[in-house]
Amino acid sequence: MAEESVLTDDFLRQLINVGEVDILVGLPTHNNATTIGPVVQAIQAGILRSFPRERAAIINADGGSRDGTPEVVTGASIDDTRYKSGVYALRTLHSISTQYARTPQSGAALRTILAAAELLRAKACAVISPESVSIGPEWIDHLIRPIYKNGFDFVAPLYRRNKFEGLLMRNLLYPMTRAIYGAKVREPYASEFGFSARLGSQFLKQEIWSHEAGETGPEMLLTMFALAGGYRLQQTFLGTKAHVDHGSRDLVPAMRQTVGALFWSLDPSFPKWSAVTGSQAISTEGCEHEVTLEAVRVNRKRLYEMFRSGIAELDPVLSSIVSAATLAELQRIAGLAEDDFRYPAELWAKTVYEFAAAYHTSVMSRDHVIQALAPLYRGRMFTFLLENRDATAEKVENNVELLCQEFERLKPYLLELWNSGK
Amino acid sequence: MQQADLWYKDAIIYQVHVRAFQDSNGDGIGDFQGLAQRMDYLHDLGVNAIWLMPFFPSPLRDDGYDISNYTDIHPNYGTLEDFKKFLTGAHERGIRVIIEAVLNHTSDQHPWFQESRSSRDNPRRDWYVWSDTDTKYRGVRIIFLDTEMSNWARDPVSKSYYWHRFFSHQPDLNFDNPAVREEIWNVMKFWLEIGVDGFRLDAVPYLVEREGTSCENLPETHAILKDLRRRLDSEFPGKMLLAEANQWPADLRQYFGDGDEFHMAFHFPLMPRMFMGLKLEDRKPITEILQQTPEIPPSCQWCLFLRNHDELTLEMVTDLERDYMYDVFARDKTMRLNLGIRRRLAPLLENDRRRVELMNGMLMSLPGTPIIYYGDEIGMGDNVHLGDRNGVRTPMQWSGGWNAGFSTADPETLYSPLILNPVYGYQAINVQSQKRSEHSLLSWMQRMIQVRKSTPAFSRGSIEFLYPANHRILAYVRQLGAETVLAVNNLSNAAQAVELDLRRYKGNILIELSGGNIFPRVGDLPYLLTMGPYQFYWFRLRRI
Numbered sequence: 005m006a007e008e009s010v011l012t013d014d015f016l017r018q019l020i021n022v023g024e025v026d027i028l029v030g031l032p033t034h035n036n037a038t039t040i041g042p043v044v045q046a047i048q049a050g051i052l053r054s055f056p057r058e059r060a061a062i063i064n065a066d067g068g069s070r071d072g073t074p075e076v077v078t079g080a081s082i083d084d085t086r087y088k089s090g091v092y093a094l095r096t097l098h099s100i101s102t103q104y105a106r107t108p109q110s111g112a113a114l115r116t117i118l119a120a121a122e123l124l125r126a127k128a129c130a131v132i133s134p135e136s137v138s139i140g141p142e143w144i145d146h147l148i149r150p151i152y153k154n155g156f157d158f159v160a161p162l163y164r165r166n167k168f169e170g171l172l173m174r175n176l177l178y179p180m181t182r183a184i185y186g187a188k189v190r191e192p193y194a195s196e197f198g199f200s201a202r203l204g205s206q207f208l209k210q211e212i213w214s215h216e217a218g219e220t221g222p223e224m225l226l227t228m229f230a231l232a233g234g235y236r237l238q239q240t241f242l243g244t245k246a247h248v249d250h251g252s253r254d255l256v257p258a259m260r261q262t263v264g265a266l267f268w269s270l271d272p273s274f275p276k277w278s279a280v281t282g283s284q285a286i287s288t289e290g291c292e293h294e295v296t297l298e299a300v301r302v303n304r305k306r307l308y309e310m311f312r313s314g315i316a317e318l319d320p321v322l323s324s325i326v327s328a329a330t331l332a333e334l335q336r337i338a339g340l341a342e343d344d345f346r347y348p349a350e351l352w353a354k355t356v357y358e359f360a361a362a363y364h365t366s367v368m369s370r371d372h373v374i375q376a377l378a379p380l381y382r383g384r385m386f387t388f389l390l391e392n393r394d395a396t397a398e399k400v401e402n403n404v405e406l407l408c409q410e411f412e413r414l415k416p417y418l419l420e421l422w423n424s425g426k
Numbered sequence: 427m428q429q430a431d432l433w434y435k436d437a438i439i440y441q442v443h444v445r446a447f448q449d450s451n452g453d454g455i456g457d458f459q460g461l462a463q464r465m466d467y468l469h470d471l472g473v474n475a476i477w478l479m480p481f482f483p484s485p486l487r488d489d490g491y492d493i494s495n496y497t498d499i500h501p502n503y504g505t506l507e508d509f510k511k512f513l514t515g516a517h518e519r520g521i522r523v524i525i526e527a528v529l530n531h532t533s534d535q536h537p538w539f540q541e542s543r544s545s546r547d548n549p550r551r552d553w554y555v556w557s558d559t560d561t562k563y564r565g566v567r568i569i570f571l572d573t574e575m576s577n578w579a580r581d582p583v584s585k586s587y588y589w590h591r592f593f594s595h596q597p598d599l600n601f602d603n604p605a606v607r608e609e610i611w612n613v614m615k616f617w618l619e620i621g622v623d624g625f626r627l628d629a630v631p632y633l634v635e636r637e638g639t640s641c642e643n644l645p646e647t648h649a650i651l652k653d654l655r656r657r658l659d660s661e662f663p664g665k666m667l668l669a670e671a672n673q674w675p676a677d678l679r680q681y682f683g684d685g686d687e688f689h690m691a692f693h694f695p696l697m698p699r700m701f702m703g704l705k706l707e708d709r710k711p712i713t714e715i716l717q718q719t720p721e722i723p724p725s726c727q728w729c730l731f732l733r734n735h736d737e738l739t740l741e742m743v744t745d746l747e748r749d750y751m752y753d754v755f756a757r758d759k760t761m762r763l764n765l766g767i768r769r770r771l772a773p774l775l776e777n778d779r780r781r782v783e784l785m786n787g788m789l790m791s792l793p794g795t796p797i798i799y800y801g802d803e804i805g806m807g808d809n810v811h812l813g814d815r816n817g818v819r820t821p822m823q824w825s826g827g828w829n830a831g832f833s834t835a836d837p838e839t840l841y842s843p844l845i846l847n848p849v850y851g852y853q854a855i856n857v858q859s860q861k862r863s864e865h866s867l868l869s870w871m872q873r874m875i876q877v878r879k880s881t882p883a884f885s886r887g888s889i890e891f892l893y894p895a896n897h898r899i900l901a902y903v904r905q906l907g908a909e910t911v912l913a914v915n916n917l918s919n920a921a922q923a924v925e926l927d928l929r930r931y932k933g934n935i936l937i938e939l940s941g942g943n944i945f946p947r948v949g950d951l952p953y954l955l956t957m958g959p960y961q962f963y964w965f966r967l968r969r970i
Contacts, residue, residue: 020923021895023707057750059707092746095708096897 010116011123015102019123022098026058027051027148028126030117034067034108036134037076043139044080047132048097049087050144055152056094061124064101065116067108073134074101087141110261111212111219114226118208121201128152129204130159131223133195138246146240146289147198156287157235159198160189160227163245164294167392167400168302174404175384177224177262180356183411184270185231186280190239190293192227193262199226203235216371220257221265228266232273241290256378264374267363270422278419283412295397307386308345312338314379321376325362330354334380347380347387349410355380357414361421427725431664433522434624434690434795435727436885438875440473441734442800443489444481444503445841447822449833454840456821456832458499458508462515467857469519471803471868472875476516477524477626477668479735481509485535485595489735489819491526491628492533492596496613502841506620513621522623524668529610530629531596539597543584553606554597555589555635563589566641572764591632591641601633601650611657618658624666627651627688630681631671643677651687666690668729672741675719685723693719693728693794695742698751700732700788701774702743704781705754707918709900711747713891716792728794732785733802736815737766738774760810770818772805777849779805780960783870784915787962790878791904791913793889803871804860807850812842820845823852830856877939877964883909892926899924899957903967910967912936916957925952931967939964 011019029047033040044062051060064077078099082091104116114131121129128151130144150156163170173191181192199207207229212218217225230237270277315322315338322331333351340346356377363373392400448460458481468476480490481503490500499506516523532539541550560578568574569591578587579594588597599606614625634646651669658665669681669691681688696719699711722728738755740748748765755774756767767774775781782805789796801822809817820842824831830844830852837844845851860866878884887906894901898918904911910931916922928934928948936945936953945965946953955963 017925018895021897023896023898023918023922024920056746057706092744093710094702094746094750095706096710098897 010104010112010119012102012104015100015116015120018098018100018102019120022061022100022124024059025061025124025126026128027055027060027152028117028121028124028129029060029062029144029148030114030121030129030131031062031064031077031134032067032108032110032113032117032131033064033069033073033077033134035069035071035073037069037071037073039137040073040134041076041080043132043134043136044077044099045082045087046139046141047144048080048082048099049091050141051097052082052091052093053087053141054145054149056092058152059095060097061126062097062099063117063120064099065113066101066103067113068103068106074103077101109219111222114222115208115213118204121204122208125201126204127201128198129201130198131196136196136246138244139196140243143196143242146242147196150238150240150287150289151198151200154238155236156198156238157200157203158227158230158237160191160237160239161194161196161245162190162239162241162288162290162293164241164243164296165245166300167295167297167395167397168300168389169245171385171388172258172262172381175352175388175407176356176381177266178404179353179408179411180266180360181227181231182283182408183415184277184280185228185273186277186283187231187237188283188285189227189231189237192231192266193221193224194227195223196242197223197226198240199230200235203230203233206233215268216260217265217268221261221268224262224265225269228269228273232269232276236287238287238289239292240288241292241294255381256375259374259378259381260371263377264363264370267360267370267374270360271364274422278422281415283408293401295400297397302389304386304389305342307382307389308342311345311347311379311383311386314376314382318376318379321368321372324367325373325376326355326358330358337383345383345386346390347383349407350414352384352387353407353410353414354417356411357418357421360418364422365425428664432725432886433664434475434666434668436879436882437475437522437795438473438790438878439475439477439524439729439795439797440468440471440800441477441479441731441797443479443735443819445490446819447800447832448824449821449835452834453502454833454835455502456841457502458504458512462508462512465512465515465519465521468521470872472872472879473798474520474879475522475524475623477797478526480526480528485533487533487595488593489815491528492531492535492593493528494533494535494537497616510620517621523621524624524626524666525617525622526628527610527614527625528628529599530632531590531592531598534595534597538599542597543581543588546584546586552603553600555600556584557587557589560587563635563637563641566591566635570764589635591629598632598635601647607650607653611654614654614658615661618662618665622665624668624689626668626670628670630669630688631673631677643671643673643680648680648683648687651681652683655683655687668692672739674742675715679720679722682722682726685725689725690727690729690795693730694739696728696792697731698738698740698743698747700785701738701755702747702751703900704775704785704917705750707898709897709915709917712788712900713893716889716891729797730789730792730794731797731799732789733769733771733774733799733818734797735799735819737763737768739764739766741765758810763815768808768810768815768817770806770808771799771802772850772855773807777805777807778960779867782867784917784960784962786871786874787913787964788900788915790874791884791911791962791964792902793887793904795885796878798871803868804857805850805855805867807845807847807855809843809845816842823856825856825858826853831858873940881909881911881939881964881966882906883911887911892928894924894926896922896924898922901926910934911939912965912967913962914955914957914965915962916960919959921959922957924955924957926955928953934967934969936965937968939966 130147445456450459483495631642635641669688702711821832860868883904883906887904892901900915
């Protein structure tokens with residue numbers, strides 16, 4: 005029984021007290037005491053404003069915080085906030101918390117939330133990042149209403165982003181997901197999303213939780229699962245996503261969470277994605293995207309140097325992953341002077357597909373495959389930053405679109421690699 | 427005050443309209459002789475007080491709340507002698523009688539108003555509130571929103587405007603006039619001398635008007651009421667005044683004064699929240715309003731009710747709550763009237779016996795004197811197509827026979843059609859058939875009333891809410907002296923587990939009051955109860 009491993013007796017007792025709910029908001033946390041209070045208050049205000057009659061609960065799955073985060077979650081009150089005016093609760097609104105482990109793990113956190121949602125028979129759920137300090141009460145409405153009222157199964161967010169934020173999303177996750185599954189989901193890896201009881205329950209049953217992708221990147225897997233399973237998807241515009249800078253040292257873990265999960269999902273969903281060509285827009289609420297243009301300090305030179313050193317140091321690894329032609333091209337561009345350096349879209353798409361195929365065939369440890377992609381991605385980042393340095397919002401979007409088209413055009417190449425088992 | 431004078435705290439009040447209860451002379455209208463014949467029924471039911479709706483001479487344009495003579499009986503209902511015989515019968519059975527004192531206004535057919543309107547220099551001109559314009563007291567709310575456009579009406583006879591807070595045929599008396607106050611006391615004295623035990627004072631917040639105010643709950647109004655109370659205590663000790671003031675708890679509190687104004691007042695805001703809590707399956711609306719309810723003087727008591735002769739009033743709820751109540755209890759707009767819902771208890775609860783029992787259980791265990799509206803003890807239905815609030819004022823259903831045993835008249839001549847539908851009709855719901863079954867709602871009500879009467883903590887005890895983590899459970903401890911009673915109510919339509927923190931009662935055994943069975947002793951751990959859908963328990967805590 006999956007639930008036995010994630011639900012403590014104390015948490016189960018709390019769930020019994022909450023009883024059946026209509027709306028559930030999950031909040032995975034780990035040492036977020038400095039940001040979590042206003043986030044919880046916005047969630048409470050969102051529930052009370054948009055779903056005043058519904059039974060609702062906020063479920064905090066905590067990964068062993070030592071800064072009192074769970075206490076802040078359970079103690080947060082709408083009465084203490086700027087949202088108090090005009091908000092009145094017909095019902096009891098529960099905020100409960102459980103510590104699923106002593107160390108954070110997004111898979112265990114999401115699994116706890118999914119299990120709670122199933123036990124409480126929640127009809128519509130949302131997960132909110134504890135770092136989303138830009139959250140407004142309307143986010144809850146945007147994420148949950150399409151599910152609760154309009155029969156959607158998954159709601160992905162759209163954010164207002166600076167043109168140099170979300171680069172992994174723009175350069176890899178979005179283009180590849182779109183090419184693979186044929187759906188234009190702008191944020192396939194989301195820290196805020198909504199899901200239906202049907203989707204959550206089916207996803208919970210999947211044998212993913214003991215795999216690394218399930219442990220580290222379940223949010224990405226959920227999106228892929230929804231795409232591959234024919235569930236009804238919608239995107240909804242949430243506004244500005246506060247940028248939390250975790251520094252470049254977070255790149256490899258971030259790639260494990262996202263790219264690793266994306267690559268991992270290709271195996272079970274091959275019958276579905278192999279038949280998909282082109283891409284379609286999905287139902288979207290609000291603006292499709294918004295790009296802001298403020299200057300952002302990025303050390304391009306360091307990206308360039310990390311790319312070059314990666315190519316040099318990882319030569320034996322790369323030669324096992326990518327084709328000889330790709331490797332030669334990578335080595336050629338690594339030899340270019342910084343001012344001349346470009347990592348073209350076609351080469352990038354090909355590189356990514358060859359990495360995905362290598363991940364599929366496990367030519368080496370899958371984690372090493374993901375780690376080896378990191379320096380190459382830095383090279384692509386360099387090019388993206390350079391290409392869009394003076395670009396308008398439209399131009400940035402156009403460049404992203406061209407990259408997506410490249411991924412779509414090269415999809416037969418991925419299939420070829422896949423079928424040949426290379 | 428003598429303990430015996432606090433009888434109203436231990437009362438179970440039965441509200442009845444003479445017209446609706448029993449017709450003794452076959453004219454299709456209930457009367458005092460008929461009511462007197464049914465006193466044994468009320469005695470068996472266990473109630474120990476009756477509240478009679480207005481029975482005075484009246485044009486009956488507002489079901490008797492438009493009085494044209496305060497000191498007589500409407501001929502439809504009999505004579506003053508009939509009333510006295512009924513009163514004697516009630517007292518012989520230990521049942522006290524509370525009558526209506528509709529003080530705020532009279533009928534426009536009352537001789538006082540006829541004189542008042544006849545000329546501007548008539549001695550009774552100043553007995554009502556007149557004005558040459560309809561602009562005074564601007565902004566004062568209109569109560570009967572569905573029928574009245576203004577609180578002023580133009581009188582074609584005196585060619586000026588008179589003030590009315592209710593229907594335009596009910597002009598407000600001018601309580602600034604000492605002669606009016608004196609005459610009202612004389613009216614009350616008339617009935618007190620006959621032997622009635624108390625008055626329900628109708629529409630008390632509206633007695634006095636002042637420019638720039640809401641004309642409600644004014645200090646001058648309280649002064650008048652205090653004066654009435656002073657006279658009552660001095661000349662008729664042991665008699666009781668009950669306030670009808672549909673107000674928020676803080677405003678209601680003023681009507682108790684320092685124990686020198688009303689003995690009791692209806693807790694209007696609680697009633698809709700009991701229904702709301704049940705529908706939401708959440709104790710929050712109930713505990714919230716009771717938390718906001720201020721302490722009242724020791725000699726005073728709240729009056730609690732589930733339903734009465736009026737609509738289920740939604741004046742004392744927020745807009746959000748009102749919308750919710752309409753949607754869940756009166757989706758059909760014909761069920762709505764003014765700011766309320768004109769339905770009886772059983773139809774409101776979809777004839778769900780478990781919910782009817784739970785609501786009555788809360789009515790009898792929360793702090794206050796419970797009022798049972800006639801017919802609700804057998805689960806009578808209503809007829810929302812009868813107009814105004816007449817749908818909840820249909821004849822009492824005594825049997826499945828001719829006219830439900832209410833009258834020998836031709837059915838067409840009854841003051842109101844009987845309820846005929848297959849679910850609530852008199853052939854399905856009646857006293858006679860329910861008396862034959864010990865499991866009927868009527869039999870259950872009898873038992874619960876007996877338990878309530880034998881548990882003084884319910885009528886006079888303090889209350890302390892427990893707040894178990896399961897919000898579907900409403901639990902509270904009532905305490906009076908050495909008697910401690912625990913009430914636990916499951917507001918949910920599903921079985922619930924609840925852990926109660928009873929550590930302060932460690933060592934006590936719980937004894938369930940209706941069956942007398944013992945439950946495990948309270949220990950250090952949370953006390954676990956499992957409860958069926960809409961189930962409630964009353965436990966006596968005994969240290970043995």
